Amino acid sequence: MSDVTLSEFVDATATRFGIPGVAVGVLADGRDVFACHGVTSLDNPQPVDSDTLFHLGSVTKTYTATALMRLVEEGRVELDAPVRTYLPELALADEDAAARITVANLLNHTAGLDWNLLVDTGDGEDALAEFVARLPELDLIAAPGARASYSQAGYCLAGRIIEKVTGQPFEQALAELILAPLGLTNSFFAQHEITARRFAEGHNAEADGSLTVARLWRPSRANNAGGGLASSASDQLRWARFHLGDGGAALPTDALLAMRRPTVALRASTLGDAIGIGWFLRDIDGVRTIGHGGSGNGQFSELLIVPERDFAIIVMSNAGPEGIACNRAIVRWALEHYLGVLDRDPEPLPYDPSRATELIGAYAIDAMTLTIAGDEAGLNLAVGVKPEIRAASDQDVPPDYPAAAIGLLPGDEYIVTAGGLRGQLGYFSRDESGAVVGIDLGGRLFQRVGA
CATH class of the missing domain: 3.40.710.10 (DD-peptidase/beta-lactamase superfamily)
Structure with a gap:
């Protein structure tokens, strides 16, 4: 070598x-x-x-x-x-x-x-x-x-x-x-x-x-x-x-x-x-x-x-x-x-729109929002600094990660397949009733916000 x-x-x-x-x-x-x-x-x-x-x-x-x-x-x-x-x-x-x-x-x-x-x-x-x-x-x-x-x-x-x-x-x-x-x-x-x-x-x-x-x-x-x-x-x-x-x-x-x-x-x-x-x-x-x-x-x-x-x-x-x-x-x-x-990297499963529907929405930590969006073609994930945080900061805040494709894995797991976060693994978490209430990315729990 x-x-x-x-x-x-x-x-x-x-x-x-x-x-x-x-x-x-x-x-x-x-x-x-x-x-x-x-x-x-x-x-x-x-x-x-x-x-x-x-x-x-x-x-x-x-x-x-x-x-x-x-x-x-x-x-x-x-x-x-x-x-x-x-x-x-x-x-x-x-x-x-x-x-x-x-x-x-x-x-x-x-x-x-x-x-x-x-x-x-x-x-x-x-x-x-x-x-x-x-x-x-x-x-x-x-x-x-x-x-x-x-x-x-x-x-x-x-x-x-x-x-x-x-x-x-x-x-x-x-x-x-x-x-x-x-x-x-x-x-x-x-x-x-x-x-x-x-x-x-x-x-x-x-x-x-x-x-x-x-x-x-x-x-x-x-x-x-x-x-x-x-x-x-x-x-x-x-x-x-x-x-x-x-x-x-x-x-x-x-x-x-x-x-x-x-x-x-x-x-x-x-x-x-x-x-x-x-x-x-x-x-x-x-x-x-x-x-x-x-x-x-x-x-x-x-x-x-x-x-x-x-x-x-x-x-x-x-x-x-x-x-x-x-x-x-x-x-x-x-x-x-x-x-x-x-x-x-693990290979994503074939895309199933019916499985993806309940995952779409916004998830947040203190300063950032993670957004899952999708259509019949597939799901994507975007991560950005909250606008109010960016507006209030007088310092150089890093740019957002724009929407990039994700693929679903068995269970509630996923992998990012494009963009600057490609290769990142995570999963969706559920409450006792089975409703999706959070998403893990980079080891951090983003909790679901809104309806």
């Missing part, structure tokens, strides 16, 4: 999807291989290399979960303890839920919290504390432990636990618990540290297909624990080596293995078959993988590790909406060419 072949595939794939800059790192046969394409920005182009910083988005959650596991190993946190053990001030819309949610519920997305609370609590060291104080405004979508639904707010809470236990701002605590011990010297939260180095700017597609630079680097500081880290391909392979068992003094092997064990099963999810502690677990062609993806404003990342084969791949790209598809194509190619592992 030559390095040139990987580079050629990355170049061709990035060009096909129209991505300005892509950084890929592969750990195979005990060595690191990098393949980088294009430029950091269309406005201020610099060549992408293995040390270029990209916004990791939710891959950051693996760092937050690992930091908490260090605190568990030190006897300072218990996974099964109620969150109020460490945050007695926690209040939610439901008092019973606030009393029952555990630390483990936050880390495997079973706390019953909706996706997130769209508030900007500033850039001060009190950002997370102020965010937690606003949580009574957040919707609850299930009882604690009842089901998995991906929640950014849950990881914000996890970050606040780290602050309270260590007595430090989240970013400083994570640096001391994780970044410094592992020698991750090219990973940062602070924008002034990021922009002092070579960094990739995100890009979004305009209506005519042209790309423009996304000016918003990341959401507010309170979201750092769930998605604020910027890092390079070289640092991400160091991170993968650590989780493959090279824990050193930072975390013993048994704790690393515990993070890979299933805690809750997932249904029809592109994220995986189950969630461990901070990791999504997925069997691909008979091989168990652990991984996590992330997205920001025009930036997308995908980290996948195959523990039994001592293999890892990180892909980071800087344009939407095709960044997800680009990353996925590169990961699948690497799995096949390095490991002989094939990852294929």
Whole structure:
């Protein structure tokens, strides 16, 4: 397997999807291989290399979960303890839920919290504390432990636990618990540290297909624990080596293995078959993988590790909406060419209009609406920021995902077959009477609105 072949595939794939800059790192046969394409920005182009910083988005959650596991190993946190053990001030819309949610519920997305609370609590060291104080405004979508639904707010809470236990701002605590011990010297939260180095700017597609630079680097500081880290391909392979068992003094092997064990099963999810502690677990062609993806404003990342084969791949790209598809194509190619592992999408069933009728409608989370529409020819799915949210924002909000075809699978499951979300799996959920009341996409529950 030559390095040139990987580079050629990355170049061709990035060009096909129209991505300005892509950084890929592969750990195979005990060595690191990098393949980088294009430029950091269309406005201020610099060549992408293995040390270029990209916004990791939710891959950051693996760092937050690992930091908490260090605190568990030190006897300072218990996974099964109620969150109020460490945050007695926690209040939610439901008092019973606030009393029952555990630390483990936050880390495997079973706390019953909706996706997130769209508030900007500033850039001060009190950002997370102020965010937690606003949580009574957040919707609850299930009882604690009842089901998995991906929640950014849950990881914000996890970050606040780290602050309270260590007595430090989240970013400083994570640096001391994780970044410094592992020698991750090219990973940062602070924008002034990021922009002092070579960094990739995100890009979004305009209506005519042209790309423009996304000016918003990341959401507010309170979201750092769930998605604020910027890092390079070289640092991400160091991170993968650590989780493959090279824990050193930072975390013993048994704790690393515990993070890979299933805690809750997932249904029809592109994220995986189950969630461990901070990791999504997925069997691909008979091989168990652990991984996590992330997205920001025009930036997308995908980290996948195959523990039994001592293999890892990180892909980071800087344009939407095709960044997800680009990353996925590169990961699948690497799995096949390095490991002989094939990852294929399920084939949709023949379209049945009578089955589709009850699915049509609008579904929502805090800031976004998912719309299912259709006719005799087929169904489509669109995801967009709510107009009132977009109108009220003074920041650069990512564009919507326009309507794209979906195909139905057995049961109430589906797959997106076109557009920037193609390949994404999900399912429709029903109440006790059998009525469709929600749809899962990207691990998040969108609840049905209106008639």
